[in-house]
Amino acid sequence: MNFWGKKSVFFISGLSIIIIGFIGACWWFLKPTYVPLLQQNDKNIQANVINILDTSNIPYVIKNNTIEVEESKIGEAKIALDKGGLSNPETVGFELFNETDYGMSDFAQKINFQRALEGELARSIMTMDGMKYARVHLTPEKDTIYEVDKATAKASVVIETLNNNQLSRDSIEGIQNLVSSAVNGLDAKNVVLLNQQGEIISNNLDTSSNSLKRSEDLEAKIESKVRNILYQSFNINKVSVSANVQVNLDKRKVVREKPILSDAGILLLKKKETSSTILGADNTNSSQKDSSHDNEYAIGKETSEIEYGSERISKVNVGIIVPSTLGPTQLQNIQQVLEAGLGIDKKRGDNLVLVSSMIPAETVQDQKTKNELLKTDNEKKATIQSSLTPFMIIVIFSLVILVLFLILRFVQKPSKEVVEADSLTDEEREKILVNLKYWLGKN
Structure with missing residues (x-):
């Protein structure tokens, strides 16, 4: 009886360990992944961010002055902070002009406008998927009365992505077009993008890359x-x-010139030369007169410029x-x-x-049959995957544990003879002992 009792204790303990381990594994795999949203040492700013997250019902955790939210909620959290003006506390936008100082100089107004525009662009970039931090620097076009001395507008953008992910070419071009469209006279080719390591990632100026x-x-x-x-x-x-x-x-740029031939051009210069000579021989006088005409005409020319x-x-x-x-x-x-x-x-x-x-x-029929079979297999896999929710996985595992418990319980069940031996009365036991002594003495 004690033997089977000990085995039951061991079995129940092992089963409990298995169940606890399974629950821990489910919790580990099913728990949400948190990613950094904002790193800020200012307690007031942290309080404002937490207030916005609580109002928006977005779960968060705080680790080492870094507020982290669920990875699936990062976009919603950024939008909520942007609405509250806290997408990046270090950047300022057009709220600089909420309290206008009419005594401010024109130069100070331009500087504030540039700061506000840089902040608004940085906020817009940080609302994109996968962005953690962005900072924009603008060099506006310099106004001058001399066209030769006119400086072109330029911009540089420093970005940091979540988990140091690489930006796609389309994302880089999108950021360049966003910045260039917001600044007067700025070409997208003059917008330089750098990552958190200081490496230039805007490679659209490279002709070989485009090619x-x-x-x-x-x-x-x-x-x-x-x-x-x-x-x-x-x-x-x-x-x-x-x-x-x-x-x-x-x-390629080709310039071609050819003359325009016509019967009569434009007379530019007309020159006439006349000379006379008097000769004498043997007291005989004679005279000779020479004349020449030079006309200079202008002929037109056609110039064509072709850019391929x-x-x-x-x-x-x-x-x-x-x-x-x-x-x-x-x-x-x-x-x-x-x-x-x-x-x-x-x-x-x-x-x-x-x-x-x-x-x-x-053959076409073989291909159609193969496609149909592949489509059916994919549909079955998709159905199975969609039906296997975390709750269903737990239920299935619990049923497996229950079946295993019943099987082991059945295997470890004491034999009928042992059960019957435990249920004998004292008189029956004495008779059995007498018979055993008799058999032993006889042997």
Whole structure:
């Protein structure tokens, strides 16, 4: 009886440890992740931020003077702080002009306007997804009566992202366009972005970067067009395509001059020269008179100035591999269609290579069947994943623990003989002892 009691204690203890461990694991995996929202040592500012978060029902924690909120609530918290004017306490916006000092000089007014504009731009940037901190510095356009001495507007933006994440090219261009649109005379190319390490991340001034991006876009379009032509016109859906496009973004400017020829030009200068000579020989007098006319005319000229676009395709190379079931005639027809459809220019150096490989052909019906099966599997996976909420996981695990407990309880149940032995009366026990002594004495 004590043996089974001890085993029950051990089993219950082990089961309790398993349940507590599972609950702890669920709490660890399901607890929200907190990210920094604001780091501020000023207690008054912290109190204002906490008041705004409490009013907006946004959960938060405070660690080392840093207010952290749930990662899923970071955008909502930034908007709430921005409405309360606390998106970044160190930056000031147009609230500088709430109490206008009419005795302020024009120079001071310009400085305040620049500070306010920098603060408003920084606040707008910090409301973007993934942004932790931003600071904007503006160099406005310098007004002067001399066009040559006129200084262009410039700007620099220092940003810090959450978890040091990298900004995409579209985000960088968006910030540059945001700043340039808010400042008069500022070009987006003159807006420099730096990260928290002081590295320049605004690479849109690099021509090679633009060329690479444009090449990738054109290559993707060519590959998509090739697949559409082969599938819709020749019913070929298993094909390998690789394109390489060289793009030249250099600008060219050509100036040409040619004369305007006409029968009669404009008379600029008319010159007439006359000379006479008197000769005498043998007392004989004779005279000779010479004259010449020089006319100078002005002929007009035509000047044409042509500036070519900055984007020019230098060369296109396309490689295509199709199944080996196609014959030479079909390959030739396909190549002619693709060269015409893609605009392959042999004079420019373009090249299109079409070869057949030992790729088994795949019928349209097989592809449709495969797509349907894949779609069904994805739908089943999505259904299972959507149904497995944290509560359902806990319920399923609890049921598994309960079944395991019942199985172990059944296995550890004492045998029938032992139970019957525990239920014997004293008289029955004495009879059994007498019989045992008799058997032992007999042996």
